[in-house]
Amino acid sequence: MTTSRPPPFDAWLFPPGLPQPQALEHVGSDTVTIRYPKSDHHLAYILVSSLRAARPPLAGLETRDLITLLGAAGERFPHTLDEEAIGEVAANAGLSPPMTREVLGGMADSWTTDALKRLVRAEFPDPRVLDGFVAEDGRKTHAAAPGVTLHLGAGSVPGVTITSLLRALLVRSPVLVKPGAGDEVLTTRFARELHRADPRLAAAVAVHYWPGGSPGRATWEQELLTLADQVVVYGDDDTIESVRARAPASTRLVEHPHRLGVAIVDPDSAPGAAADAARAVAMFDQRGCVSTHLILLLGDHEGAREWCGHLAGHLARIDAKLPPAPPSPAELSARHQLKGRLALRETTTEEVTSWAPEGAGWTLVLGPGRAFEPVGGRTVWVVPVPAAAACPDVLAPLSAKLQTVGLAGVRPDRGRLAEALFGLGATRIVPLDQVPFPPPDWLHDGSRPLRELVCWSELR
Amino acid sequence: MRVILDELSAVFGGWDGSGRDDAGAGREGGGRVVRGAEPCRAAPLASDAAFNELAMRIHEAQRATNPVLRRFWDASPGGKPADWREIPAVPATAFRDIAIVAGTPERVFRTSGTTGGGGRRGEHHVLSLDVYRAAARANYRHHLMRGAESLRVLSLVPGPREVPDSSLSAMAGFMAAEPGVGSAAWGFHERDGVDIAAVRAAAAGGGPVLVLATAFSLVHLLDALGDERIPFPDGSRMMETGGFKGRAAEVDRDTLYGRAEHALGIPRSRIVNEYGMTELLSQAYDGVAGTAPALRERLHRFPPWVRTRALDPATLAPLPPGTPGLLAHFDLANAGSACHILTEDFGHTTPDGRLRLLGRVPGAPPRGCSMAAESFLRAFRTTP
Numbered sequence: 086m087t088t089s090r091p092p093p094f095d096a097w098l099f100p101p102g103l104p105q106p107q108a109l110e111h112v113g114s115d116t117v118t119i120r121y122p123k124s125d126h127h128l129a130y131i132l133v134s135s136l137r138a139a140r141p142p143l144a145g146l147e148t149r150d151l152i153t154l155l156g157a158a159g160e161r162f163p164h165t166l167d168e169e170a171i172g173e174v175a176a177n178a179g180l181s182p183p184m185t186r187e188v189l190g191g192m193a194d195s196w197t198t199d200a201l202k203r204l205v206r207a208e209f210p211d212p213r214v215l216d217g218f219v220a221e222d223g224r225k226t227h228a229a230a231p232g233v234t235l236h237l238g239a240g241s242v243p244g245v246t247i248t249s250l251l252r253a254l255l256v257r258s259p260v261l262v263k264p265g266a267g268d269e270v271l272t273t274r275f276a277r278e279l280h281r282a283d284p285r286l287a288a289a290v291a292v293h294y295w296p297g298g299s300p301g302r303a304t305w306e307q308e309l310l311t312l313a314d315q316v317v318v319y320g321d322d323d324t325i326e327s328v329r330a331r332a333p334a335s336t337r338l339v340e341h342p343h344r345l346g347v348a349i350v351d352p353d354s355a356p357g358a359a360a361d362a363a364r365a366v367a368m369f370d371q372r373g374c375v376s377t378h379l380i381l382l383l384g385d386h387e388g389a390r391e392w393c394g395h396l397a398g399h400l401a402r403i404d405a406k407l408p409p410a411p412p413s414p415a416e417l418s419a420r421h422q423l424k425g426r427l428a429l430r431e432t433t434t435e436e437v438t439s440w441a442p443e444g445a446g447w448t449l450v451l452g453p454g455r456a457f458e459p460v461g462g463r464t465v466w467v468v469p470v471p472a473a474a475a476c477p478d479v480l481a482p483l484s485a486k487l488q489t490v491g492l493a494g495v496r497p498d499r500g501r502l503a504e505a506l507f508g509l510g511a512t513r514i515v516p517l518d519q520v521p522f523p524p525p526d527w528l529h530d531g532s533r534p535l536r537e538l539v540c541w542s543e544l545r
Numbered sequence: 546m547r548v549i550l551d552e553l554s555a556v557f558g559g560w561d562g563s564g565r566d567d568a569g570a571g572r573e574g575g576g577r578v579v580r581g582a583e584p585c586r587a588a589p590l591a592s593d594a595a596f597n598e599l600a601m602r603i604h605e606a607q608r609a610t611n612p613v614l615r616r617f618w619d620a621s622p623g624g625k626p627a628d629w630r631e632i633p634a635v636p637a638t639a640f641r642d643i644a645i646v647a648g649t650p651e652r653v654f655r656t657s658g659t660t661g662g663g664g665r666r667g668e669h670h671v672l673s674l675d676v677y678r679a680a681a682r683a684n685y686r687h688h689l690m691r692g693a694e695s696l697r698v699l700s701l702v703p704g705p706r707e708v709p710d711s712s713l714s715a716m717a718g719f720m721a722a723e724p725g726v727g728s729a730a731w732g733f734h735e736r737d738g739v740d741i742a743a744v745r746a747a748a749a750g751g752g753p754v755l756v757l758a759t760a761f762s763l764v765h766l767l768d769a770l771g772d773e774r775i776p777f778p779d780g781s782r783m784m785e786t787g788g789f790k791g792r793a794a795e796v797d798r799d800t801l802y803g804r805a806e807h808a809l810g811i812p813r814s815r816i817v818n819e820y821g822m823t824e825l826l827s828q829a830y831d832g833v834a835g836t837a838p839a840l841r842e843r844l845h846r847f848p849p850w851v852r853t854r855a856l857d858p859a860t861l862a863p864l865p866p867g868t869p870g871l872l873a874h875f876d877l878a879n880a881g882s883a884c885h886i887l888t889e890d891f892g893h894t895t896p897d898g899r900l901r902l903l904g905r906v907p908g909a910p911p912r913g914c915s916m917a918a919e920s921f922l923r924a925f926r927t928t929p
Binding site for chain 2: 412413414415417418419421422423424425426428429430431432433456
């Protein structure tokens with residue numbers, strides 16, 4: 086019996102009426118092949134022009150109606166994904182189907198009507214400013230995104246690009262989305278749902294995947310960076326720097342670089358923290374900017390060793406319930422390197438102990454803070470710290486990249502600690518169990534997610 | 546250990562490329578820079594038995610003098626190794642963490658930031674520069690210097706005075722000091738980049754030039770030249786090394802060599818790639834300058850004191866020739882540190898012991914928007 090290879094997935098969606106691409110390229114694995122249009126310098130102009138023309142009808146929608154339209158699509162969307170579709174999304178993202186379902190469930194909470202209402206209200210106490218000029222302290226103000234927004238997605242956390250796309254539409258910006266590699270299927274499927282929902286959304290949403298940064302795409306990317314009014318870019322430092330270097334001054338940049346998540350746990354005051362910590366580590370297979378890589382555990386080394394045993398147990402349980410996808414050769418290589426390095430470290434100091442059971446999809450390292458580096462693939466480092474007051478010093482070297490700090494059981498020092506963490510650059514300090522899925526109105530990388538997209542106008 | 550290091554220097558120094566199917570290649574005109582044929586003491590290492598005998602002697606010496614390795618091996622599963630293949634390999638990234646050396650190092654070489662990352666750069670503590678020089682010298686003389694009456698060196702690799710902790714710069718320094726090398730110019734500086742005037746001056750002088758370049762510095766030179774052509778004298782040749790990891794403007798090697806041929810007048814058959822790592826004291830080349838085949842036909846080969854295996858990424862079991870896997874090298878020149886190195890490179894071997902490099906391991910760990918170690922280490926380095 087032979088198994089047939091699934092048909093390729095078309096990772097593009099153009100507004101109705103635009104010519105369909107004549108030549109296609111593809112990239113893929115054994116389980117999913119992604120097709121996308123070949124670079125065509127006319128296409129960039131046609132796409133952006135078409136999206137720009139869709140702005141007035143989009144702007145003509147009142148905010149409450151737009152929220153209803155988008156929220157309904159967001160609520161409907163998860164139910165449109167059958168097992169086969171989940172499998173396709175999972176294969177594309179490099180996650181297991183159970184993890185994909187879990188991630189989608191968590192992310193989709195931000196796409197509902199109520200969630201979008203909450204987001205808009207948190208950003209604009211009077212949401213009518215998105216519809217027109219509204220009186221405010223002796224003047225009138227109006228907010229909207231500038232023209233067309235180009236989204237350059239990063240990597241393979243399914244749903245991140247959808248959230249980003251919804252934000253732009255809420256502030257009346259037609260969007261051209263380049264999903265990150267591994268997020269093509271979910272993003273394109275969601276865009277199709279929006280196209281079905283309303284012709285004004287169909288005209289305002291385009292998806293076009295291409296391998297970002299590839300030499301043959303330099304001209305194409307340059308054209309888009311010039312034509313778009315605003316670029317939202319997710320990615321590593323190289324990607325961000327590359328976009329910065331090429332975008333003209335007239336194009337507004339909104340940057341979301343890669344970030345690190347950490348946790349601070351007082352095990353005596355938070356007996357259930359090990360389970361929450363394991364979930365914060367494992368969710369998205371540790372690829373989210375919110376994902377926890379490092380846990381500062383209050384107490385001594387012996388206590389930490391005992392707590393690590395609990396954490397290992399929970400990581401193993403999550404491994405069974407939400408298994409990681411089969412690792413790629415690069416992930417396997419990274420594990421071999423880490424395993425060997427830890428074995429060598431253990432020969433020189435008793436400070437380092439590791440748990441990496443054969444065949445497990447996680448690694449736990451107990452050691453000093455100076456040893457830490459984010460490895461990914463559900464690898465978590467636990468560092469014993471004598472008291473909460475000592476945590477900022479341990480985290481200081483990471484300050485440039487800190488984002489989410491999950492707290493468990495550190496209430497007496499919470500206020501002072503939060504101030505110190507804020508001083509280090511942490512932009513999200515939340516209970517550990519809330520780490521994986523931020524609410525819709527979270528301050529994403531220290532910015533208000535809608536306000537960072539808009540321009541204001543005042544009328545006096 | 547000192548006795549073994551002296552022995553290795555002598556063995557490597559006597560190697561003339563014999564025992565290789567490309568040994569005679571490039572001996573056009575008799576080869577004056579590489580003079581005469583010394584008795585070859587390295588050739589027997591081509592035999593597995595001789596290689597294993599020396600490898601196991603080194604292993605015993607390392608057990609006695611290198612406590613880090615001894616404890617690492619003792620803690621590793623498996624008993625006493627009967628064969629070099631059974632000696633547990635040290636991951637290349639471990640050079641970031643720990644000094645692996647059998648004594649007091651004569652020099653510490655550091656990785657530049659791609660393989661080893663930035664904040665914690667890999668450090669190779671080198672016990673004997675003589676061994677490094679001997680291992681490198683025999684190999685570059687064979688692959689780069691044959692067939693020339695005399696050579697001048699133009700290095701687009703910063704010099705050893707400028708970057709004293711770079712193993713590549715050290716090797717460039719060795720080459721510049723070769724008796725058959727008339728003059729050496731340093732045409733790339735860490736701070737200022739390519740020195741076009743130095744390149745023009747080198748091209749204008751008489752006699753062939755050996756150009757040493759990283760892919761990165763070569764791209765810089767060619768970009769700086771634009772449409773300008775600076776033809777180098779007949780017989781000039783080039784060693785190119787390194788990749789393009791982390792560079793926004795990636796180019797493939799075929800394109801790069803084509804541009805170099807056009808701009809510098811050095812034919813592709815005289816441009817050879819060197820594969821090396823800070824963590825290894827020996828290097829592999831993909832041809833002999835002057836007779837290097839077309840790029841698609843090229844395979845890298847180490848000298849006979851190195852063995853390379855491709856390993857199954859999941860199990861680390863050895864793979865047969867032709868099957869790609871993680872590359873592990875066993876370099877006898879690393880006697881002072883660690884011989885058996887598990888790399889993050891991907892490739893396959895051939896039945897005759899050559900190597901097809903396929904770059905970094907495929908399927909880079911998906912990252913989403915979480916920070917990768919490499920970015921982290923780079924950021925860590927730049928954080929005051």
